[in-house]
Amino acid sequence: MSNYKLPRKDNWIGRSSDQQLYLNEKIILSSIKSPFQSNQNKTIALLGYSSDEGVRRNHGRVGSSLGADTIRKQLGKMPNHLDNNTQLIDFGNLECNDEDLETLQSDLSVAVKFILENKAIPIILGGSHDLAYGHYNGLSQYLPKGKTIGIINFDAHFDFRPNTNGNTSGTPFYQIAMEHEAKNESIKYMALGIRKDANTKDLFEFAETHQANYLEQKYFCMTYLEHVELRLMQFIEDVDYLYTTIDLDGFSSAFAPGVSASSPMGFSPDIVLKSLKLILESGKLLGLDVVELNPNYDIDDQTAKLAASLVHYVIHKV
Numbered sequence: 001m002s003n004y005k006l007p008r009k010d011n012w013i014g015r016s017s018d019q020q021l022y023l024n025e026k027i028i029l030s031s032i033k034s035p036f037q038s039n040q041n042k043t044i045a046l047l048g049y050s051s052d053e054g055v056r057r058n059h060g061r062v063g064s065s066l067g068a069d070t071i072r073k074q075l076g077k078m079p080n081h082l083d084n085n086t087q088l089i090d091f092g093n094l095e096c097n098d099e100d101l102e103t104l105q106s107d108l109s110v111a112v113k114f115i116l117e118n119k120a121i122p123i124i125l126g127g128s129h130d131l132a133y134g135h136y137n138g139l140s141q142y143l144p145k146g147k148t149i150g151i152i153n154f155d156a157h158f159d160f161r162p163n164t165n166g167n168t169s170g171t172p173f174y175q176i177a178m179e180h181e182a183k184n185e186s187i188k189y190m191a192l193g194i195r196k197d198a199n200t201k202d203l204f205e206f207a208e209t210h211q212a213n214y215l216e217q218k219y220f221c222m223t224y225l226e227h228v229e230l231r232l233m234q235f236i237e238d239v240d241y242l243y244t245t246i247d248l249d250g251f252s253s254a255f256a257p258g259v260s261a262s263s264p265m266g267f268s269p270d271i272v273l274k275s276l277k278l279i280l281e282s283g284k285l286l287g288l289d290v291v292e293l294n295p296n297y298d299i300d301d302q303t304a305k306l307a308a309s310l311v312h313y314v315i316h317k318v
C-alpha cells in the first residue's frame, strides 16, 4: 500500500474537556498496516481518500484531495455522544501522488476489506467519487460469494460514464454495472437526487437498461417523504447489505457550495437525514462514504461542516 499516510494529530483540533466531551478527545489514531483487534462493542474506522486525479480526468475543478483532512478538522470540534464501548479510529489517508488512480482504488479495496475483517465499520472520507469503485470492491471482496450489496447513491449524477479512457469520478457505477453484467448479474443501485439538467439522455438510458433505481431531484424532498421512504424500503428489502455513498454535489449549493460541480437545484439535508435513518435502522449498512468536498470553493466552511454533521449523525446511529 504505497499510497498510505499515517493519521495526523493536527487534524483533530478543538476544545478539550478531559472528559472526552469532544470527538478530538475520543479519536484514536492507528496505522492500517498493524492489525488491530476491536475489543469494544462497536468500532468505527475513518479512512481518507485524497486524490484529485478522478476529477481532473473528468474535467472538473480540482481540490477534493483536501476533503478528508478538512472534514476531520470540523468533526473533531463536534461533541462526542458515543458510549465508552464504542471506538472511533482514524486510520489516516490513502493519497495519490503519481496519477496512478487505479492503484489507489485497489489500495482502498484492500484497506476496506482489512477494516471489515477486524470487525469495524468503514467510513471513507473523500475525495473524488472514483473512491466508490475501490470502496465497493473492498466490501464485495470481504463478503462470501452470493451475498448482494445494494448501492445507495445520494447524488445529482448517475456516475455511469464509460471508463474507456480510464477511471474517473464519473465512472464508478458504470464499472460496477459492467462487471456485474459480465457475470450475468445486474447491479443493485439506487440513485437519489438525480438532476435531469446534469445527466445526458444516454445516462438515463443506461440506467433503464441496467435496472437502476433512481429518484429525480424534484421528487427527492420532504413533500414526497412517503414515496421516498417506500422506494427506499423496497430497495433495502431486496438486498443483503448496503453500501451508502453521499456525493455532496447532490445537495443544493445553498448548503454545499464547496464541491467540484455545484447544484443550485439540489436536495436538502432534511430528506437525506430521513433516508439515512431508514438505512441505519435496517441494520444492513456495511460501509459509507462522503465524497467530493472541495474546500477551495467552500464558503465559511459550510460544506465541510455539512459533511462532518453527516458523519456525526451516522457514527452515533450506526
Ligand SMILES: N=CN[C@@H](CCC(=O)O)C(=O)O
Binding pocket: 058, 059, 060, 129, 157, 159, 161, 169, 170, 198, 260, 261
Ligand atoms: N462525480 C461527478 N460526476 C459528474 C460531474 C459533472 C460535472 O463536472 O459537471 C459527471 O461526470 O457527470
Ligand SMILES: [Mn+2]
Binding pocket: 129, 155, 157, 159, 169, 247
Ligand atoms: Mn458522484
Ligand SMILES: [Mn+2]
Binding pocket: 155, 156, 157, 247, 249, 250
Ligand atoms: Mn455528483
